[in-house]
Amino acid sequence: MIPADLKVWSAGVKAxxxxxxxxxxxxNRINQIVVNEYxxxxxxxxxxxxxxxxxxxxxxxDSPVPPRAQVASQQATVLAKSLIQMVNGKPLVQFxxxxxxxxxxxxxxxxxxxxxxxxxxxxxxxxxxxxxxxxTLYRLHQFAIHGYWKTALLIIRDVIxxxxxxxxxxx
Ligand SMILES: Cc1cc2nc3c(=O)[nH]c(=O)nc-3n(C[C@H](O)[C@H](O)[C@H](O)COP(=O)(O)OP(=O)(O)OC[C@H]3O[C@@H](n4cnc5c(N)ncnc54)[C@H](O)[C@@H]3O)c2cc1C
Numbered sequence: 001m002i003p004a005d006l007k008v009w010s011a012g013v014k015a016x017x018x019x020x021x022x023x024x025x026x027x028n029r030i031n032q033i034v035v036n037e038y039x040x041x042x043x044x045x046x047x048x049x050x051x052x053x054x055x056x057x058x059x060x061x062d063s064p065v066p067p068r069a070q071v072a073s074q075q076a077t078v079l080a081k082s083l084i085q086m087v088n089g090k091p092l093v094q095f096x097x098x099x100x101x102x103x104x105x106x107x108x109x110x111x112x113x114x115x116x117x118x119x120x121x122x123x124x125x126x127x128x129x130x131x132x133x134x135x136t137l138y139r140l141h142q143f144a145i146h147g148y149w150k151t152a153l154l155i156i157r158d159v160i161x162x163x164x165x166x167x168x169x170x171x
Contacts, residue, residue, distance in 0.1 A: 013067045015053045028055045032064075038092040039079050048082075050075035058097060065097045074098065103134045 015031035026034040026042045032055035034042040039054065041047040051072035057064045065071045075095055082092040101123075103113040111130035114123065125133075143151045 013052060019053060037094050037096075038082065039075060039095055040092075048079055050079050056095065070100060071097060103130065103137060105131070105134045 013030065015027075015033075017031060019025070019031045019033060020027050022033075024043055025047060028034060032053055033047075033049040035049050035054045035056050036042060037056070037059060038045075039048045039050050039056070041049055052067045054075070055064045056075075074097060078093050078095045085092055101114045103111060105111050110127060111134045112124075112126045113130040113133050114125075139151060139155065142154055146154065
């Protein structure tokens with residue numbers, strides 16, 4: 001136990017060790033495969049990488065896109081299109097990161113959010129509105145993965161658990 005008034009837990013991102021030993025692919029110091037704007041590895045254009053295991057530095061930028069769900073999701077969409085293009089002998093789709101903002105959940109008590117907008121400028125909000133956005137986004141993710149019916153069942157299960165479960169962790 002570490003006695004303290006406030007404890008902050010933080011962790012960095014490191015891609016799995018085996019990526020550094022894949023023969024011939026360039027990786028950075030945290031084992032991410034270095035890719036270009038088409039998500040092709042810098043050494044072999046037939047090898048693609050995306051998400052946390054890839055390092056992509058946008059042209060004209062000094063720093064890589066962050067290892068976040070939004071990046072991984074946008075890259076997955078681009079790559080899904082690119083692979084179909086490739087099979088059909090057409091040009092690959094370029095990945096351009098569109099930062100739509102961030103939402104941070106501070107347990108059920110509070111949330112903070114920032115939406116990036118071209119017309120409205122950046123918009124920061126917190127409290128119940130941020131919490132509503134966070135929960136909506138979470139459910140949309142579940143919907144994308146599980147579909148309508150399973151997500152509906154998951155929502156019902158969560159409501160029942162909240163009503164019937166203990167207010168503190170018992171084990
Ligand atoms: C605690 C935590 C909180 C986070 N919070 C946020 C947040 O609030 N917002 C945000 O944008 N991002 C957040 N992130 C980051 C976000 O989760 C990642 O950026 C995102 O999940 C990356 O997606 P990915 O598909 O690249 O990797 P992952 O989602 O990690 O998917 C990789 C998959 O590969 C599987 N896998 C691994 N090794 C093997 C293997 N050898 N064989 C087969 N399968 C394998 C794994 O099981 C996993 O399912 C958080 C991450 C952590 C750890």
